[in-house]
Amino acid sequence: MAEEIKTTCLHDNHVALGALMTPFAGFDMPIQYKGIVEEHNAVRTNVGVFDVSHMGEVAVTGPEAEKFVNYIFTNDIKDAEIGKVFYGMMLYPDGGTVDDLLVYKMGENDFFLVINAANIDKDVAWINEQAANFDVKVENQSDYYAQLAVQGPEGENTIKNVLDLDGSDLTFYTVKKVQYDGETIILSRTGYTGEDGFEIYASHKAIVKMWNLLMDAGVQPCGLGCRDTLRFEVGLPLYGDELTAEISPIMATLGMFVKLDKEGGFIGRDACAQQKAEGSAKKLVGLELHDKAIPRHGYEVLQGDKVVGYVTTGYRGISVDKSLAFALVDRAAGTLGNELSVRIRKKVFPATVVKKRFYTTSYKK
Template sequence: MDNADQTPLKRTPLHAAHLRAGARMVPFGGWDMPVQYAGLRAEHTAVRGGAGMFDVSHMGEFRVTGPDAEKFLQFVTTNDVSKLKPGRAQYNWLPGESGGLIDDIYIYRVAAEEFLMVVNASNIQKDWAHLQAQLGQHDARLSDESEQWGLIAVQGPLSEEKLQPHTAADLSAAKKNSYFAARLFGMDVWLARTGYTGEDGFEVFVAAGEAERMWDKLLGIGLVPAGLGARDTLRLEAGFPLYGHEFSDSIHPLSSSYTWVVKEKTHLGRAHISAAPEVRLIGLALDKVPVREGYPVFAGGQLVGTVTSGSSSPTLGHPIAMALVNAGSADADEFEVEVRGKRHPARRMGLPFYKRG
């Protein structure tokens, strides 16, 4: 992030809690965020083997209401919002008019004429302007509630077991992508069985003013705080794309395997998305040398693409990466990645790299 303009970093409602916990803070998309507490590997392992929690309060929340709320969302997104029943959530895309994605988002249906949209933190202003511009004659209203919410992601195979004693809601009855009102530790919340780690879990929407108290309660039941570092290695192992890396305004979204997000319906940017992408997203495994975003990828001695995300995998024990490569080279088995002028062998590996069970 370029801080040359000296713009002050924004803080989530949990900023003081992170400082008390000794977190190492870093700039991230305009926010001052914890990158790690005890250490990336320990936090990653806690989520894979038990339960951890992340501050994702920097994400944006937009509420969409009115008689045309569904119709409006059908037009500005690629997935089929009409399939959502109240109490259900859906991964979705905001396509651009002429290419790429404005953002990848989650939509939660609260009622027949009410939806909540969660957007990426670095895209809040851009997404808001885009949605306002597309509202047109739709009988729908948009409200930006981003500053009203704290959002804590509780992730890991023991998430339900850890939370259940502290809520009257039957968490075992909540299927993946469920979204419902509940009381947790005596506080009014909304719970979503969603997450970004490849593990089971719940995202806890809590009033911003109560977020720190909720965080402390979760610490008290043994949840391990995890920072941006572990969040990135967890999502990379799970093969989840990250906006600004695998998705952007200029990357064809169908370069990934997420073709299921585009349904046959009228939506913004449909003509562009229907065109075949010239690049494809692949997974790569290396033996020893970790690779990072921007490193060149070669096949048969020819430059064919670029690493979009890469790290050492704590779960698998070796470096992994995702890369966008020319479509004609995407089915090759052997590649090379250039690191500081030297090429290192890499083999194509299916996505996701890790999946529980």
């Protein structure tokens, strides 16, 4: 029997805007309003706003909060400044990925974890299980917080002019609490598009108010369709495609977010260290096709006649006019510059192994 589908506090607004709605991660979410290409380009060249209220939020506080979060997280948050944001993963002992997430340091021993919507129940159970031996409080705040992502080069001006939120003092991957309409909200300079931008976490009431102000100001609403094309072009992974319980961050070539030498270790550390030392059997690579045919998730990747892997995500790029893919392939086949091929329906198309970042980003450092 199908589970009941959830909605965000902006669901009625999306429907009224004529959005194409599709179930995603248990939520009925907007895929597009005007069209994926237009929305994608709005974010690259101007500004767009996404309802990402489906994302999960977990607060971890208490005397051992820093020690605990550092133990379940691959990046190193020890002694970080308040207001820093970290990207990394939670891992199983075998190095497989529980989820990728952002960790916000809101205060000393006060952390705010932003997790994928599809993984909320699994992650909260996992975090609670690991927390048994630590003096911490774990609180799932996903039902309280709604979230907007205002993304694009005009993001800073937009939140200032339309929402009266000052983000000018935030550098990329930092966060602060601000007052809005009588409540304390969270504002960070983060995103999932490869562009400058902000993410805003607040009550349903405040988020609906902000959304309406942004719509009245003519800001382009953007759906999950272009969220995926935007993140793909700049080499960002999506949990479920590039990171899974079977795909470690080392295999996904995200080792820079895995601090093997940090104090106290972390769950999954030894498996990652071994994969790094010995070379994981599989690795994630970028592929550029020489043809216009489009590789899609699950298509076979070949070296000569031999299947060496599969496509995890593929698109005809929008900002980059090429057919591109991420693919998980045998390590030996994944050397930069190698000539592989992708089976697309009945034909096989040549593809070159390239770097996963297909489009150059423009963040405010």
